[in-house]
Amino acid sequence: xxxxxxxxxxxxxxxxxxxxxxxxxxxxxxxxxxxxxxxxxxxxxxxxxxxxxxxxxxxxxxxxxxxxxxxxxxxxxxxxxxxxxxxxxxxxxxxxxxxxxxxxxx
Amino acid sequence: xxxxxxxxxxxxxxxxxxxxxxxxxxxxxxxxxxxxxxxxxxxxxxxxxxxxxxxxxxxxxxxxxxxxxxxxxxxxxxxxxxxxxxxxxxxxxxxxxxxxxxxxxxxxxxxxxxxxxxxxxxxxxxxxxxxxxxxxxxxxxxxxxxxxxxxxxxxxxxxxxxxxxx
Numbered sequence: 001x002x003x004x005x006x007x008x009x010x011x012x013x014x015x016x017x018x019x020x021x022x023x024x025x026x027x028x029x030x031x032x033x034x035x036x037x038x039x040x041x042x043x044x045x046x047x048x049x050x051x052x053x054x055x056x057x058x059x060x061x062x063x064x065x066x067x068x069x070x071x072x073x074x075x076x077x078x079x080x081x082x083x084x085x086x087x088x089x090x091x092x093x094x095x096x097x098x099x100x101x102x103x104x105x106x
Numbered sequence: 107x108x109x110x111x112x113x114x115x116x117x118x119x120x121x122x123x124x125x126x127x128x129x130x131x132x133x134x135x136x137x138x139x140x141x142x143x144x145x146x147x148x149x150x151x152x153x154x155x156x157x158x159x160x161x162x163x164x165x166x167x168x169x170x171x172x173x174x175x176x177x178x179x180x181x182x183x184x185x186x187x188x189x190x191x192x193x194x195x196x197x198x199x200x201x202x203x204x205x206x207x208x209x210x211x212x213x214x215x216x217x218x219x220x221x222x223x224x225x226x227x228x229x230x231x232x233x234x235x236x237x238x239x240x241x242x243x244x245x246x247x248x249x250x251x252x253x254x255x256x257x258x259x260x261x262x263x264x265x266x267x268x269x270x271x272x
Contacts, residue, residue: 002112005220010116010149012210014123016203021127023199029132029178033139036170037123040146043158051153051224058228060154062236066245068158069237072165073252077259079170083177084266090181091269 007048015041028089028096032082039075043068112152119145132178136171143167153224157233 014037021034050064090096122145125138143166150159214220241249 001223002109003221003223005214005217006112006116007149007153008214008217008220009211010120012207012214013120014146016207016210017120017123017127019206020199020203023202024196025127027132027183029174029183030126030135033126033135033174036139036166037126037142040143040162040166043162044146044149047150047153047155047158050155052219052222054225054227058226059231059236060227060233062233062240063244065155065158065233065237066240068155069161069241070245070248070252072158072161074255076165076170077256079173080263081259081266083173084263086177087181088266096181096183 004048004052008045011041011045011048014038014044026098028086028098031098032079032086036075036079039071043071046071112149115145115148115152118142119149132183133175136174136178139174140167140171143171154227154231155233156231157237 018034018037018041021037022031025031025034046064046068050062050068051060053061053064055061086096089101093101095101119142122138122142126135126142129135129138143162147159147162147167150156150162
């Protein structure tokens with residue numbers, strides 16, 4: 001029997017992997033990918049809760065799935081802008097390593 | 107959904123998710139991310155969220171990953187040369203992530219409803235219809251704001267990638 005907790009645990013593990021990626025990796029592209037991983041972990045727990053809250057007419061709670069729709073849309077826009085910034089940065093500095101981008105560091 | 111299929115797709119998602127972080131080559135990372143998203147789409151479908159699962163495949167495994175691979179190949183990124191790893195910083199990052207995971211696990215363990223199975227659905231879900239009805243009634247304003255956001259993102263990307271006149 002698969003419980004709600006199993007889905008939430010998978011979502012938590014995925015979020016932690018994404019978080020570790022943001023903390024550990026220094027390549028900006030990999031950091032963006034790890035951000036996507038974290039957003040998707042949140043999506044998984046939202047969909048699991050949606051399926052868990054079956055209302056009186058026997059349908060899942062679709063509010064959570066609408067939120068997932070919005071998250072996917074915003075994430076797609078975020079990736080496009082993030083990668084455009086990355087390309088502009090690469091043009092100026094010829095690097096995607098966060099260690100080499102420290103002009104604002106005090 | 108049989109437990110076997112759930113654990114198969116869950117382990118697929120988590121293993122390829124870990125491969126995204128571990129791989130040194132950005133192309134390999136991007137391909138692992140595609141596999142991870144496909145596993146996640148299967149998990150969505152196991153929760154009777156067919157619309158979200160298909161959107162996941164189309165938008166993430168399709169559009170977003172093509173964008174990532176395109177940028178990786180445009181910038182001609184090679185595998186990172188081995189720099190001296192700052193072990194203290196790496197250990198710190200892993201510790202924080204593990205603490206976060208333990209917190210999540212403990213919270214789920216204390217959550218009563220998490221031990222229950224999913225209640226059965228009364229009938230087959232026409233979820234595209236239901237999500238669409240919600241989008242155009244309760245969530246109409248957020249929906250239009252998201253439309254403006256996508257427009258602004260498009261304009262921003264064009265501006266950002268335009269070459270500065272010298």
